[in-house]
Amino acid sequence: MDTHSEEQTGFEIAIAVPKRNSKGGDDNCDCVEFLVSELRTAGLVVEKVTGLSDEFVELAAPVETLGRAAAELQIRKLTSIGMELQFEWDEVDAFVRQPDGSLFSWCERFCCFHHIIYGIVNRKEAVVTLNFSGKEFGWKPGESLLTMLQSEGVVKQVFPLHDEANRKQLLRNWALNWRYLTRQPIDKIYSYFGTKIATYFAFLGMYARWIFFPAAFGLILQLFDFGSWQLLVLPFFFICITSWAVLFLQFWKRKNSALLARWQKIDLVEVERSSVQSSVELMRKSGTNNKKEAFQREEWFGHLLRFRNDAIVISSIICLQLPFELAYAHLYEALGSNVMKFGLTALYLFAIQYFTKIGGKVSVKLIKYENNKSTEYRADSLVYKVFGLYFMQSYIGLFYHALLHRNIMTLRQVLIQRLIVSQVLQNLLENAVPYLKYKYRKYTAVRKKKHESGSSTGKIRLASRVEKEYLKPVYSASIGEEIEDGLFDDFLELTLQFGMIMMFASAFPLAFSFAALNNIMEIRADALKLLVMFRRPVPHPAATIGAWLNIFQFLIVMSICTNCGLLICFCEDNVW
Incomplete structure (x- = not known):
């Protein structure tokens, strides 16, 4: 002892x-x-x-x-x-x-x-x-x-x-270690960051490994001309990709269970306790002997509030966002210069970031009036609403090119630009913005100290590690900071990529190669972001990736519908 x-x-x-x-x-x-x-x-x-x-x-x-x-x-x-x-x-x-x-x-x-x-x-x-x-x-x-x-x-x-010894070890063996492309010290990540962040990196690493198969398959289809067999090879590719996606999610569920068993499920204590406390408070407030009736009334009232809020979000998308998306798609089709198309895409991506941030803040205010059992339920509600906004933003233009104009070359060009511009822009913002925030706060602190001391000469530095940590930005989501941490943006980026490569797999098989390269870079970029750019995140309990798993499954179902439509449309026009 x-x-x-x-x-x-x-x-x-x-x-x-x-x-x-x-x-x-x-x-x-x-x-x-x-x-x-x-x-x-x-x-x-x-x-x-x-x-x-x-x-x-x-x-x-x-x-x-x-x-x-x-x-x-x-x-x-x-x-x-x-x-x-x-x-x-x-x-x-x-x-x-x-x-x-x-x-x-x-x-x-x-x-x-x-x-x-x-x-x-x-x-x-x-x-x-x-x-x-x-x-x-x-x-x-x-x-x-x-x-x-x-x-x-x-x-x-x-x-x-941050624990300097463990942080430097993770930097050396994980963030800066390019020897193993997708292998990660998951147990050490869990010990340092907690269950929620470790689960994200476990999912990202598994996704990066599994995507090598469709990336190699798509590269073969892009490099070799199958001639008249193309009409048979592409449906076979689509069937293989769909099977791959289903198997990936099933094997992830097994791996997730194994990780939780190894990590002892200890971090779930607070979640279970909050759910029990909410139930006790409901019984205390009801003041009736019929507990079942009180629970049912509260449950139906919560469903009604969620239905009302979802209706508001969907109506806003249809009335405000859909015309903007169709206008962008029409302008893209009308422009002749590739340079202007790249510029329009970059401007469009900047604009939708602003629009979605507004929609996310509205969603946060809406879910405050929902009768959610815990913070995790509120976070899931926010995920569904904001993903609906991003889903319309990311795919309406692509559907426009694919199904209305039936222009396979334009669709491929848009996919390439979206995958390249969006990924580069996202990684740049993720790493550059926190660094600039830290530099600005550091400059402000030094300037204030010089002003107070009245000395314009002499170099003033931040001597303490704790003050450097204090000046770093908090790892938080771009929207809904009081509900979600920064993993919201990271998971959103993965789901949008997954939807883009899956729903238009038959039109552009090479997209899986772009995604594979990006995911390898994403592991290191996210690791550096957490270890260097941000403060050490507050640990959150989590059993799975939550609502994001349902979104991945939804995207698989959507990909079956869109790829079947693509195959029918393009085979009729014989554009392959």
């Missing part, structure tokens, strides 16, 4: 507070000093760091402190006999450790840190008076200290920190 008590995590959480004025009050009642004292009393290891414009409190924890918090949270963990039991610190040796050898996963540690720092409450019967830079605050009995300081603006942010 002594060996366990000596273990300690590195600094994993930081609290940002503004610098105090020199005219502050009594140091004994200073908010920051008082917070540091309370954090140390709670069993945390605390270190203060002074930055250019802010101060930071770094937090680490002995494993015993985390263990006591895990017991209070009633976290269930797998034991050496194969049963999941509620964690008890006194029986720590009976519980199975994580793949990296640690006792708790990153998600569990983050939950324990959150429980400890927000669990510091005023247990006295009187109000405790605190001050910060000459301003006084009252800490009421039973109130969380950190919550009070955040409401008063004393605590600016609480955010997780």
